[in-house]
Amino acid sequence: xxxxxEAGSLDIAxxxxxxxxxxxxxxxxxxxxxxxxxxxxxPRAVLEAMDHYYETTHANVHRGVYAIAEEATRQFEAxxxxxxRFIKAPHPGTEIVFTKNATEALNLxxxxxxxxxxxxxxxxxLTELEHHANLVPWLMLAAERGTELRYIPIGDDYxxxxxxxxxxxxxxxxxxxxxxxxxxxxxxxxxxxxxxxxSKGAVVVADGSQIVPHRRVDVRALGxxxxxxxxxxxxxxxxxxxxxxxxxxxxxxxxxxxxxxxIRDVRLDGFVPNDLPWKFEAGTPPIAEAVGLHAAIGFxxxxxxxxxxxxxxxxxxxxxxxxxxxxxxxxxxxxPPADPTGRGGVxxxxxxxxxxxxxxxxxxAEGVCVRAGHHCAKPLMRRLxxxxxxxxxxxxxxxxxxxxxxxDALEVAAAFFG
Amino acid sequence: xxxxEDLYREIILDHYRSPRNRGELEVPPAHRVEGFxxxxxDEVVVYLEVNDGVVTDLRISGQGCSISQSSASMMSASxxxxxxxxxxxxxxxxxxxxxxxxxxxxxxEADDHEEAETVKPEDLGELAALQGVVKFPVRIKxxxxxxxxxxxxxxxxxxxxxxxx
Numbered sequence: 001x002x003x004x005x006e007a008g009s010l011d012i013a014x015x016x017x018x019x020x021x022x023x024x025x026x027x028x029x030x031x032x033x034x035x036x037x038x039x040x041x042x043p044r045a046v047l048e049a050m051d052h053y054y055e056t057t058h059a060n061v062h063r064g065v066y067a068i069a070e071e072a073t074r075q076f077e078a079x080x081x082x083x084x085r086f087i088k089a090p091h092p093g094t095e096i097v098f099t100k101n102a103t104e105a106l107n108l109x110x111x112x113x114x115x116x117x118x119x120x121x122x123x124x125x126l127t128e129l130e131h132h133a134n135l136v137p138w139l140m141l142a143a144e145r146g147t148e149l150r151y152i153p154i155g156d157d158y159x160x161x162x163x164x165x166x167x168x169x170x171x172x173x174x175x176x177x178x179x180x181x182x183x184x185x186x187x188x189x190x191x192x193x194x195x196x197x198x199s200k201g202a203v204v205v206a207d208g209s210q211i212v213p214h215r216r217v218d219v220r221a222l223g224x225x226x227x228x229x230x231x232x233x234x235x236x237x238x239x240x241x242x243x244x245x246x247x248x249x250x251x252x253x254x255x256x257x258x259x260x261x262x263i264r265d266v267r268l269d270g271f272v273p274n275d276l277p278w279k280f281e282a283g284t285p286p287i288a289e290a291v292g293l294h295a296a297i298g299f300x301x302x303x304x305x306x307x308x309x310x311x312x313x314x315x316x317x318x319x320x321x322x323x324x325x326x327x328x329x330x331x332x333x334x335x336p337p338a339d340p341t342g343r344g345g346v347x348x349x350x351x352x353x354x355x356x357x358x359x360x361x362x363x364x365a366e367g368v369c370v371r372a373g374h375h376c377a378k379p380l381m382r383r384l385x386x387x388x389x390x391x392x393x394x395x396x397x398x399x400x401x402x403x404x405x406x407x408d409a410l411e412v413a414a415a416f417f418g
Numbered sequence: 419x420x421x422x423e424d425l426y427r428e429i430i431l432d433h434y435r436s437p438r439n440r441g442e443l444e445v446p447p448a449h450r451v452e453g454f455x456x457x458x459x460d461e462v463v464v465y466l467e468v469n470d471g472v473v474t475d476l477r478i479s480g481q482g483c484s485i486s487q488s489s490a491s492m493m494s495a496s497x498x499x500x501x502x503x504x505x506x507x508x509x510x511x512x513x514x515x516x517x518x519x520x521x522x523x524x525x526x527e528a529d530d531h532e533e534a535e536t537v538k539p540e541d542l543g544e545l546a547a548l549q550g551v552v553k554f555p556v557r558i559k560x561x562x563x564x565x566x567x568x569x570x571x572x573x574x575x576x577x578x579x580x581x582x583x
Contacts, residue, residue: 357458357483357560358426365422374459387459387481416422417431417484 010303010311012399018043019397029367032405037182037210037346037393038371039232042296046235049295050288061287062261062278072287079290080277086297087208087227088218089244094276097243097250098285102209103133105228105243106176108280109205110137112253113226114174115145122173122202123148127160127188128383129181132376134207134228138176152177152193154383158184158336162192169196175204179211179222183375183389184335185316185346187211194223203249209233213395214312214344216305219244231289236296240289243280250276257282308396312345313338315394319347319403326407327351330414334384345394348375351410354417356390362416363390366409424550425557426484433488438495441477443467448475449575453567455559460486462564466571471502478564485548485557490564492545502572509569511542515549516558 016022019041024031033041059069061076077093084092099105114137118124124138128151142149150168155161158181169175175197180187190206197204203225211217212227213234219227226249231240245253255262255273259282265272273279300308317338323331334348351359360372371391374381381387392406443450443465453462460482467475476498478490493512497505551561 355483355487357460357485357557361425361554361557362422373457378459381459387461416426 009314010307010396012397015303016397018045020044020047022397026367026369027365030405032366032368032402034392034394034398034402034406035369035371036213036233036395036398037391039238040213040235040395041397042235042237042292043299045299046237046292046295050237050292053288053291058288060284075294076285076287076290079294082294082297083242084244086217086301087212087244088220090220091247095244095247095250097245097277097280098290099241099243099280100239100286101232101241102207102228102230103241105230105241106133106205106207107137108243108256109226109228109245110141112256112280113203113205113249114138114141116254117249117252118147118173120145121171123150123171125150125152125168125172125175125197125202127152127177128154129160129184129186129377129380130176130178131182131207131209132378133209134176134178134205135379154184154186154380158186158334159342160186160188160193165192165196169200169202172197172200172202175202176207177204178207178209179217179227180214180344180346181335181377181380182210182346183348183377183380183391185344185348186336187215187342187344189342190222190224198223210344210346213300215309225249231293231296234293234296235299236293237286237289240286240293242293247276250280255279255282259283261285303396311396312394313340315398315400315403316343316345316347318400319392319394319406322400322403323347323349323407323410327410331410334386334389345398346391347393348389348391350386350389352414352417354413356388358417359390359410359413362413363406363409366405366412368406368409370406425554427547427550429544429547430484430488433491434484437478437487437491439477439491439498440479441465442479443475443477448477449571449579451567451571451574452480453563453570455482455486455563457556457559458483460560460563462486462490462567464490464564464567464571466568466575468502468572468575473497473500473502473505482563483557483560485551485560486563489548489561492548493564493568496543496545497568502576505568506572508542508545509565509572512545512548512565513562515542515546516552516562 021041057068057071059072061073080096081092084096089095124147153161177193194204205226206224208227208229212229225246227244229242232238262274262279262282263271264274320338330352332350336343356372360370363370373388449466451464462480465477476494478494548561551557
């Protein structure tokens with residue numbers, strides 16, 4: 001991850017016009033979308049790429065010898081190459097596995113690496129701020145194999161507490177860690193964790209769902225062994241996720257799901273798995289979704305990841321400033337202070353004593369879309385001492401007008417619930 | 419389109435701000451049962467004392483949104499001091515008020531619908547104020563949480579489940 005933050009600002013009005021959904025009204029008001037950490041919206045370029053694919057090219061991949069089947073295969077594999085290049089994968093053609101979503105990518109690692117290559121008796125080290133997607137697959141594995149699970153705690157500064165890392169890492173065979181918390185916005189410094197893990201021969205599985213859409217990620221610099229992320233949080237469609245893994249590890253891992261596409265030969269008494277990455281892609285893959293993801297990456301690159309990051313850093317810092325100034329003690333933000341390299345554009349908060357569910361309902365009536373709930377991170381909620389929070393999250397199409405709308409809507413909620 | 423006032427009726431906000439029968443009871447003799455809404459993480463704990471077929475005491479603890487808390491408060495007020503059979507009838511009536519929409523959402527309450535009697539809102543007294551919730555389908559689970567928990571508690575007592583089992 002680079003820490004370069006340029007002062008480049010985005011032309012939000014022009015950008016927004018490329019997102020049809022953002023031009024809609026909600027309850028008669030401008031739709032203010034502040035839930036991109038859950039799922040982002042789509043630029044016309046992505047929608048048109050998928051339409052064009054369906055209208056001109058669709059056929060199953062890696063099967064037909066006719067022209068459109070070859071073209072579908074070419075586009076599908078081109079999407080793989082583009083996805084690999086986006087995260088600087090050394091070998092895009094073999095190291096990028098398309099899955100259904102980031103959850104499936106993490107389950108793939110838990111099933112294949114966890115059940116077959118994680119040495120018996122080795123522990124798994126996770127963190128207190130993981131999304132359920134990087135928690136439950138390991139809990140399932142632990143229940144099955146009796147694997148010991150350990151957790152890196154978070155401190156009162158909402159950051160991972162690494163002071164005890166040397167003790168925690170001893171005897172660990174696999175580390176699962178999120179690059180950025182979907183609740184706190186904390187961007188974890190993976191450097192010390194990766195170094196500690198590798199010094200013990202442990203592999204690191206990173207959940208990149210919240211970071212890949214927002215910051216330039218270079219898997220070589222990050223140093224992890226696996227990275228999972230998802231298309232629908234980075235302007236792409238739902239139904240496609242990505243697992244990047246080191247070639248030498250993926251090569252040693254047995255298949256996850258069985259079926260067509262993932263085999264080289266099948267006999268009635270056995271099968272020979274296919275080469276990478278198809279070994280992990282059983283059945284017809286998400287072809288149109290891969291085309292859409294490719295277009296989304298093209299859109300992000302055209303705008304510029306560094307500019308997107310700079311915009312979000314500035315917006316997050318303004319949001320914290322403006323909201324704190326106007327709402328004072330009525331607003332409690334769960335997460336670290338503004339920090340260009342250590343905090344992303346996710347703001348979880350409590351407002352007065354209004355339950356997040358009620359808050360989100362009133363905000364909705366004002367056209368403001370925020371998430372309310374446990375954000376698939378119940379252990380973290382318990383650590384924070386709450387059952388739920390409200391959460392606003394930003395992307396390239398959000399501007400200060402969205403923050404103003406959120407702030408005004410909070411006042412409406414305050415008046416409503418007295 | 420349904421407005422917020424359909425959801426947040428004054429009586430609901432009153433029960434939310436001043437919840438009735440809030441607290442805990444000693445277990446035993448009381449029976450304790452927990453309910454969770456996996457969607458939002460809300461938790462409700464119902465403490466029940468049943469003697470000679472009557473719900474002699476009932477307390478509510480836990481935390482949740484205004485809809486789940488006010489529904490729990492109204493539930494406690496309408497059930498406390500009533501015979502168990504009357505309480506069960508109220509549960510059926512209340513869930514019938516919410517159930518048509520739960521079925522269309524693929525909810526797990528479909529079975530209860532069959533045995534639900536036809537209910538007129540006036541039979542439910544102030545509980546009818548929660549009728550507006552059906553216009554906000556995601557909130558139905560909030561409203562029914564405490565009722566499902568009460569039903570579970572009554573079932574456990576009837577089955578002779580001891581606290582801590």
